[in-house]
Amino acid sequence: MTDASDPQHGDRPRPRYGEYASPEEQRRRMQANPRPAPPPHVEPTPVAPSGAVPVAGEAARPGRMVDRVVTFALLIYGLLNTITSIPQMTDYASYAETMFRMMGVDATLSDPGAARGWGLAAALVMGIGWLLTAVFAWTRLRAGKLAFWVPLVGAVVFLGISGALLAIPLLNDPAVLDALLNATPGL
Numbered sequence: 001m002t003d004a005s006d007p008q009h010g011d012r013p014r015p016r017y018g019e020y021a022s023p024e025e026q027r028r029r030m031q032a033n034p035r036p037a038p039p040p041h042v043e044p045t046p047v048a049p050s051g052a053v054p055v056a057g058e059a060a061r062p063g064r065m066v067d068r069v070v071t072f073a074l075l076i077y078g079l080l081n082t083i084t085s086i087p088q089m090t091d092y093a094s095y096a097e098t099m100f101r102m103m104g105v106d107a108t109l110s111d112p113g114a115a116r117g118w119g120l121a122a123a124l125v126m127g128i129g130w131l132l133t134a135v136f137a138w139t140r141l142r143a144g145k146l147a148f149w150v151p152l153v154g155a156v157v158f159l160g161i162s163g164a165l166l167a168i169p170l171l172n173d174p175a176v177l178d179a180l181l182n183a184t185p186g187l
Helices: 023-032 062-090 092-103 112-142 149-172 174-183
Strands: none
Touching: 062 092, 062 112, 062 149, 092 112, 092 149, 092 174, 112 149, 149 174
């Protein structure tokens, strides 16, 4: 870095690049020899290992693709189930008759008009529940998180609430309750 000792500065080595220059000397030299500004520092782009494809986030991992397929399949199944169930629930009297026939119980609702509101409430819970489940599953998929469990939990929660709403008019109707208790041996 140094050629020889500088007689002006004693044992100190002679400066080659202006290390010992005063600020005024530095300014003077900079004006005499203007340099272009260095280019901004650019981060080098990472190079993918041979045979590997660069991915954007964790969503492209093979396990995530299976999660996506299963989540969409469950959401589609839930949508079909919701679409076919809502019309049945809104006509609660025929829904109850069909259920009684399937159970082998000879009963009819005392007040089918009052029970219709419960069927509408159950249909509304099913529809809104599917929408909430789909939105939550979509946000998890977009974030790259596991989402297959969301439609499963959504089905349990919203079908449970819907089933409870559908059972209320049956359990509050004394004639239906009596027919259900008499049809079940041992109770």
